[in-house]
Amino acid sequence: MRRTLVKKLIIHLVLLTLGAAMVLPFLWMVSTSLKGYHEVFRYPPRWIPDEPQWRNYLEVWKLAPFGRFYVNSTIVAVITTAGQVLTGVLAAYAFARMEFAGRDQIFMLFLATLMVPTQVTLIPTYIVMSRMGWIDSYKSLIVPFLATAFSVFLLRQFFLTIPKELEEASIMDGCSKLRFIFAVIMPLSKPAISSVALFGFLGSWNSYLWPLIVINSNQMRTLPIGLRYFVSQQGGGSEWHYLMAASLIVMLPVLIVFFLAQKQFIEGIAKSGIKG
Amino acid sequence: MQDAYTLEAKAKRRRARKKAVQRALVGYTFLTPASAIMIFFIFIPVAMAFYLSLFEWDLINPMRFVGLKNYARIFKSQDFFIAVRNTFYFVGVQLPLDFCISLGVALLLNQKIRGLSFYRTVFFTPVVTATVAVSAVWMWLYDPFDGLLNYLLSFVGLGPYRWLNDPKMAMLSVIIMSVWKGLGYNVVLFLAGLQNIDPSLYEAAAIDGATPRQQFWYITLPQLSPTMYFVLIMGVINSFKVFTQIDVMTPGGGPLKSTLVIVYLIYQQAFNSFRFGEASALSVLLSLFILLLTLLQRLFLEKRVHYN
Numbered sequence: 001m002r003r004t005l006v007k008k009l010i011i012h013l014v015l016l017t018l019g020a021a022m023v024l025p026f027l028w029m030v031s032t033s034l035k036g037y038h039e040v041f042r043y044p045p046r047w048i049p050d051e052p053q054w055r056n057y058l059e060v061w062k063l064a065p066f067g068r069f070y071v072n073s074t075i076v077a078v079i080t081t082a083g084q085v086l087t088g089v090l091a092a093y094a095f096a097r098m099e100f101a102g103r104d105q106i107f108m109l110f111l112a113t114l115m116v117p118t119q120v121t122l123i124p125t126y127i128v129m130s131r132m133g134w135i136d137s138y139k140s141l142i143v144p145f146l147a148t149a150f151s152v153f154l155l156r157q158f159f160l161t162i163p164k165e166l167e168e169a170s171i172m173d174g175c176s177k178l179r180f181i182f183a184v185i186m187p188l189s190k191p192a193i194s195s196v197a198l199f200g201f202l203g204s205w206n207s208y209l210w211p212l213i214v215i216n217s218n219q220m221r222t223l224p225i226g227l228r229y230f231v232s233q234q235g236g237g238s239e240w241h242y243l244m245a246a247s248l249i250v251m252l253p254v255l256i257v258f259f260l261a262q263k264q265f266i267e268g269i270a271k272s273g274i275k276g
Numbered sequence: 277m278q279d280a281y282t283l284e285a286k287a288k289r290r291r292a293r294k295k296a297v298q299r300a301l302v303g304y305t306f307l308t309p310a311s312a313i314m315i316f317f318i319f320i321p322v323a324m325a326f327y328l329s330l331f332e333w334d335l336i337n338p339m340r341f342v343g344l345k346n347y348a349r350i351f352k353s354q355d356f357f358i359a360v361r362n363t364f365y366f367v368g369v370q371l372p373l374d375f376c377i378s379l380g381v382a383l384l385l386n387q388k389i390r391g392l393s394f395y396r397t398v399f400f401t402p403v404v405t406a407t408v409a410v411s412a413v414w415m416w417l418y419d420p421f422d423g424l425l426n427y428l429l430s431f432v433g434l435g436p437y438r439w440l441n442d443p444k445m446a447m448l449s450v451i452i453m454s455v456w457k458g459l460g461y462n463v464v465l466f467l468a469g470l471q472n473i474d475p476s477l478y479e480a481a482a483i484d485g486a487t488p489r490q491q492f493w494y495i496t497l498p499q500l501s502p503t504m505y506f507v508l509i510m511g512v513i514n515s516f517k518v519f520t521q522i523d524v525m526t527p528g529g530g531p532l533k534s535t536l537v538i539v540y541l542i543y544q545q546a547f548n549s550f551r552f553g554e555a556s557a558l559s560v561l562l563s564l565f566i567l568l569l570t571l572l573q574r575l576f577l578e579k580r581v582h583y584n
Binding site: 008011029043116124126143149205213232254271 | 296299300302303304306307309310311312313314316317318319320321322324325328335377381384385387389391393395396397398399400401402404405406407408409410411412413414415416417419422424427456459460461464465467468513516517519520523524527539542543546547552555556559560562563566567570
């Protein structure tokens with residue numbers, strides 16, 4: 001009895017130490033973001049600011065158009081996510097529930113795209129976008145990501161678990177396929193759809209290399225790219241309180257969504273192994 | 277009689293064929309939106325990348341066919357070897373560290389302890405946050421003069437280190453941050469794998485008198501091998517593509533190019549030097565390499581993986 005107690009205590013000690021290492025950077029970010037310029041450099045450093053400088057956040061908002069970045073990121077992420085769900089549901093339904101020639105071959109091709117690293121498509125896609133005049137526009141950030149093999153695959157797996165009899169009953173009622181999908185299949189597939197939506201949103205919101213390449217103007221930048229230029233503007237220099245405030249501004253919405261929907265996040269990953 | 281029968285069969289077949297065509301039409305219609313995106317933004321670009329890699333092109337002047345010269349130039353350039361070495365350094369250190377620590381944490385979390393979901397949340401939080409934002413936070417932690425890390429290490433008599441500014445330490449600093457950022461993802465995967473192991477296996481082993489250590493080697497590890505395989509494959513693929521934290525924390529490839537990795541080199545060649553042909557050749561090489569690695573892993577590792 002005592003041995004297990006000691007064992008548990010040691011486990012908690014190890015986990016708490018590692019856990020502290022996970023949390024510390026976030027706490028230090030919050031602490032720094034509320035300090036005044038001189039307080040940032042005070043030695044020894046202190047965790048609690050003398051007087052929280054809330055106006056740092058307002059200053060940051062003035063130093064770079066973070067409001068605009070927010071709008072850009074939101075528009076891009078929302079449309080991308082909706083597109084991924086829609087194209088995913090249609091394709092997944094065809095793969096899971098319809099029988100026609102070439103279906104399985106096409107499905108293999110879809111799966112094959114998972115093996116293609118995004119780096120190889122980067123330059124050709126950039127060239128096509130620049131020829132079409134899509135550089136520096138929402139279109140370039142949205143259209144290439146309106147469908148992913150992951151969402152199709154995940155939804156298909158889920159659709160396969162929905163009993164076939166359901167469809168046979170509805171078809172006899174004269175329900176058209178499309179209406180059937182929207183009225184019956186989609187409400188039944190809420191867990192799978194919310195997983196797809198969550199990871200679609202997260203992927204779009206945090207995406208970096210592609211927007212870095214196709215966006216030139218400050219006005220069109222998404223949050224990560226806006227922050228990237230904010231960091232290099234401050235030149236790795238001395239405005240750490242502003243940098244930390246800006247970092248918090250960028251990560252806050254995702255953190256809030258994560259804390260509200262942890263279960264979906266963690267179960268979604270555990271089930272599908274999707275990289276967020 | 278016979279004739280009527282064949283006629284009817286023919287009609288039946290025709291009707292069946294018509295139905296099959298109809299079904300196929302509906303099926304293809306449903307597949308069209310997703311397929312169009314895949315074709316235009318994955319299949320065609322992949323073909324284009326191969327094609328472009330045979331040309332010299334800056335997007336402005338006309339394309340010039342150079343055959344395999346781009347590849348020859350790459351293998352002669354010093355930057356390529358620096359980038360390959362750095363990438364291997366990153367993967368070779370980050371991947372094992374990430375793998376071992378996350379496996380360890382998952383094993384501890386699996387000991388029926390209290391606060392499981394609390395710990396899981398703690399480890400998972402960095403995974404969902406934007407890499408740019410946490411990179412900025414770690415730049416501040418790594419600050420050579422006023423950074424928290426040097427301050428904390430001074431208590432145990434270490435440092436001060438120059439971290440990202442030191443050519444010998446820059447990559448290691450990026451690796452530490454990357455392990456911190458990615459750990460929780462594998463913890464969740466490992467934990468799910470561990471929780472999927474049938475408890476009756478342990479019960480049977482305990483009855484047979486197996487020690488906890490034996491149980492670990494003969495039950496836990498083999499049962500967890502599919503998860504380990506998945507974590508490894510995903511880890512290798514993702515680590516070879518590292519870019520964001522490198523770009524944010526060590527702009528320009530780091531001190532003395534010490535953090536210049538392959539994807540960063542591709543980015544530089546294309547969008548700083550406007551050598552789109554050479555950059556395409558590089559990306560083709562990277563993709564082939566990742567593909568080869570995935571296939572090799574499949575060949576050698578999958579046989580050892582224990583599936584139920």
